[in-house]
Amino acid sequence: MAITFILFLVIGLALGFGGGWLISLGGSWYYLLAGIAFLATSLLVLRRSPAARLLYALLIAGTLGWALSEVGLDWWQLGTRGGLVVLLGLWLLTPWATGRTPGWWIGRAALWIAVIAALAVAGASMxxxxxxxxxRLTAGAVTxxxxxxxxxxxEWHDYGRSPYGQRYSPLAQITPQTVGKLQVAWTYRTGDMKRPEDVSETTYQVTPLKVGDLLYLCTPHHIAIALDAATGQERWRFDPKIPLDDNRQHQTCRGVSYHADPARSGQSCAARIFLPTADARLIALDALTGTPCPGFGREGTVDLWANMPNRKSGFYYSTSPPVVARGLVVIGGSVNDNYAMQEPSGVIRAYDAGSGALVWNWDSGNPDRTTPLGPDETYTANSPNSWSVMSADETLGxxxxxxxxxxPDQLGMGRSPEVERFSSSIVALDLATGQLRWVRQTVHHDLWDMDVPAQPVLLDLDTPGGRVPALVGPTKQGDIYVLDRRTGEPIFPIREVPAPGGTIPEDFSSPTQPVSGLTFMPEPLKESNMWGVTLFDQLACRIRFHSLRYEGRYTPPSLQGTLVYPGNxxxxxxGSVAVDPVRQVMFGMPTYLAFTSQLIPGDQVGPGQKVNTGEAGLNMNVGGPYAVRMQPFTSPLGLPCQAPPWGYVAGVDLRTGQIAWKxxxxxxxxxxxxxxxxxxLGVPGIGGPMITAGGVAFLGASIDNYLRAYDLTTGRQLWEHRLPAGGQATPMSYMADGRQFVVHVAGGHGSIGTTPGDHVIAYALPKQ
Structure with a gap:
């Protein structure tokens, strides 16, 4: 009985104090009332009163009614609201919890009824x-x-298989009926693991290429490797000897690029692998031997620091493979987010695939001049950059x-008209000249790090007005822009909606923001969406929710701290999305995690504080008036504060723009x-999917170590294989020795903490 008294007293005090705090912020009264009920029950237990169980039965009933009113029959939210309360009710039903007292059976019966009712509702919610x-994604009129x-x-010649970025294999050997028989055909270990001295954002995100009988890939430290596609045996390896640099925000390689020049047939370097590196080089390698091509640039290398302003080691590099089209290698680069007000340029450059000569450059800070700069000129500092993967249409040029x-993403003051026009957008450039053909902006005056992160996917789409060359552009905020890729005009309508205002005095926000007719944008968060495995961390999340500034999507950054949802x-x-151009359907992995963003006056960042640890944490914005602290919106236990699910798979009919399943x-x-x-539960993921003509989609990416296969028609999981490390890469597929292979890289992701590794794993059906 003493244990019961102390336990209920402590719980009552905690809920009462936290509940009062929550009410002062305008939140729910439940926690204060529940705290009072726990305190009263503890006193009744101390007095051996039969009313203890009766009062607690009323608490269970009230908790059940409150929980149902907030979330309905959602088990993962009901269970965390009522689980502790019901468990303690079961404890009170034991004879040693309160002892026998006159009239004890009345309270006991009431408590049994309350517990059984709560368990029945829980069972129904499951x-x-x-x-x-x-x-279902019905086949419709296939193309x-x-x-x-x-x-x-x-074969698989580009990061997304072709310059269209569809991530679609026309192979159909693997089907929903046969996928369950997939076996590991071979495993290759690269030997390039995350090192203790590496930056935290060290990841393995590569998608291999397959040309002829070879696979081509790179490792996080930008070692290029060729493997036998049928056996996984290493054919060659090239190590560019990338120096470690703790200024670097990311250490990854998403892939290499391939180009064959028929005019050089029979000569060395007739086929080339282009390797971008973390120290800002672009290297051309002979695809058969892995040796640098001497006629490309200077001994096989082009220096991407050329004409670059604000040269500082580790502040500019390439993490994504270039796109190769019409004999040009077109490449962008990544800059360190939020480290300083003055960064290198985000210029896009096109090099001759044979000689490495610069053909054109497009700088979003100076968009009208695309001819190469002179040796003493520099590109526009800090112009919007392209760190992800591009697409190309050689027919349209x-x-x-x-x-x-x-x-810095969160500080919008002082941006030029060109920056305002091109930030967070998809642009179409002329392949021959680099001149701008069109631009479609997805966020106005971006203050939230809502880069367009994904490779645009190209397909020919049947519309009521006929077949249209289309572009599918996924975004961080959940909108998917479906555009006529000739003009940038929307195929599905785009509307402007009001957006919150109220920035810091030095800045402003856009009064409206665009929303696509095809969107996975989540509903705005409410207090009732707050989650925790117990009442206590859920209460802490509710208090934090009301302590942050939040008025829906695009709430500006603030000194108070802003809730950013969807987060950056x-x-x-x-990882983009995968598109089946025959059925004209899309497979994607929408993820929902809220982040917080707090501006901190620069003079308040004292010595000894850990800064510039990656995209999450305290970043200095050196030279600016404010630093910024960005973090996932999590409970004291480190779990997301918003209720699950946090991750889905989803299928879309691109002809209609309808989400068919999720x-x-x-x-x-x-x-x-x-x-x-x-x-x-439905967990977050980062990585991409792949579709096959057999009607099967493959996806790793989630924070558990699995590669999974799904029925493209229904989205139901068909198969899974346990990975030895995190699978934050995009799978690919090819044919070798008469069998269809699926290859996936398992190497982990530093920022989300999945298991590091160096595994390249090939799957195939059993040999007949």
Missing amino acids: LRDPHDLEG PDADTGGVPAG LVYVPLGNRT FGVFNW HRNGTVQDAGPVPLPPIR
């Missing part, structure tokens, strides 16, 4: 998932002559560039410091 969308980018069916924001992790990120994706098995049960 039978349904209010977040699941059932449906058997669909343009897949001119790559042979059994256009390259499609996803642009980021000018850094993105609904979609560099299901929770991934488990919490690898989400904690110790292994957890594989509970399918």
Whole structure:
């Protein structure tokens, strides 16, 4: 009985204090009332009063009614609201909890009724998932002559298989009926693991290429490797000897690029692999031997620091493969977000694939001049950059560039008209000259790090007005822009909606923001969306929710601290989406995580504070009036404050723009410091999907270590394989020795904490 008294007293005091604090912020009264009920129950237990169980039965009933009114029959939200309360009710039903007292059976009966009612509601909630969308992507009128980018069916020549970026394999050996028989065909270890001295954002995100009988890939430290596609045996390796640099924000390589010149057939370097590096080089390698091509640049290397302002080691580099089209290698670069007010340029450059000579440059800070600069000239400092993957249409003669924001992301003062025009947009450039053909902005005056992060996907789309060459552009904020890729005009309507105001005095915000007719934009968060595994961390999240500034999507950064939802992790990120151009459908992995953003006056960042640790944490913005602290919006236990699901797989009919199905994706098995049960909460992920003509989609990416296969028609999971490390890469597929292979890289992701590794794993059906 003494234990019961102390336990209920402590819980009552905690809930009462926290509940009063929450009420003072305008939040729910439940926690204060529950705290009072716990305190009263503890006193009744101390007095051996039969009313203790009766009062607690009323608390369970009230908690049940409150929880149902907030979230309905959503098990993962009901369970965390009522789980502790019901468990303590079961404890009170034991004879040693309160002891026998006259009339004890009345309270006991009432408590049994309350507990059974709560368990019945919990059971009913387990039978349904209010977040699941059932449906089918019907075949409709297929397009058997669909343009897949001119790559042979059994090969994979570009990051997204072709310059169209579709991530679609025309191979159909693997089907929903056969995928369950997939086996590991071979495994290759690169030997390039994350090192103790590496920056935290060291990741392995590569998608290999397959040309002829070879696979081509790179490692986080930019070692280029060729493997035998059928056996996984190493054919050659090239190490560019990248020096470590703790100024570098990212250490990754998403892929290499391939180019074959028929005019050089039979000569060395007739086929080339282009390797971008973390120390700002572009290297051309002989695809057969891995040796540098001496006729390209200076001994096989082009220096990407050329004409670059604000040269500082580690502040500019390439993490994504260039796009190769019409004999040009078109490349952008990544700059360190929020480290300083003055950064290198975000210029896009096109080099001759044979000689490495600069053909044109497009600088969003000086967009009208595309002819190469003189040796003493520099590009515009700090102009919006393209760190992700581009696409190209050689027939139209256009390259499609996803642009980021000018850094610092959260400080918009002093931006030029060109920056305001091109930040966070998709631009189409003329392949021959680099001249701008069109621009489509997805965020006005971006203050939230809402870069366009994903490779635009190209396909020919059937519309009521006929077949249109289309572009599908996923964004961090969840909008998917479907545009006529000739003009940038929308195929699905785009509307401007009011956006919150109220920035810091030095800045301003756009009064409206665009929303696409096809969107995975989440509903605005409410207090009732706050979550925790217990009442206590849920209460802490509610207090924090009301302590932050939040008026919906695009609430400006603030000194108070702003809730940013969707967060800068993105609904979609560099993994983009996969598109089946035959069925004209899309497979994606929308992710939902809120972040916080707080501006801190520069003079308040004292010595000894840990700064510039990556995109999350305190970043200095050297030279600016404010630093910024960005963090995931998490509870004291480190779990997301908003309720699950946090990650889905989803299917879209691109002819109609309708989301056909959406299901929770991934488990919490690898989400904690110790292994957890594989509970399918729907977890975040970063990486990309791949579709095959057999009607199967493949996706790793989630924070549990699995590669999974899904039925493209329904989205239901068909198969999974446990990975030895995090699978934050995009799979690919090819044909070798008469078998269709699926290859996925498992190497982990530094910022989300998945298991590091160096594994390249190939799967295939059993040999017949």
